[in-house]
Amino acid sequence: MIYFHGNGEDIGCCIETCSRLADALNAVVFVPEYPGYGASRGTPSSESIDAIARAVTTSICSQIQVPPSRIIIMGRSIGTGAAAALAAWLNSPSSTMNNRQPAAALILHSPYTSIRDMAKSIVGAVGGLILQRWNTADNLKRAGCPILILHAPNDDVIPFRQGECLFNA
16 A cells, blocks of 8 residues: 655654554555655655655655555545555556556545636635645546545544545536
């Protein structure tokens, strides 16, 4: 499993969650750190996080020899954008993987439709000026794998409606 954590945390904050996932799934859980988070150097952006996600996945597939079809990708909150983008990349012709293969599954916990939509939900129409980043709705169409969406109606960070929209799409 490759797990992408939320915005207000780093990999140290999700050790307990990932340990429970590893035990429950009898699996190894990789947690790439985002540039600029925790002890990781760099600047966080959708491009830098996607580059880390692709590098980790490429290493897992080439060094450990796990095919993408055996990898579960999971994201929580802001990490759902990176998770969906990685799933779409694995199944795309532009993937640098030898064989284009979809992931085993994609799990999204408290997802958003896009960063622009999130901005609009927080600051109104001005949020529409935000450059489009991580269009989760579009990436889900290209993922090519089973998708599980988990979202609580009383989520006070990412509106439940966003998860509903992804589910209905």
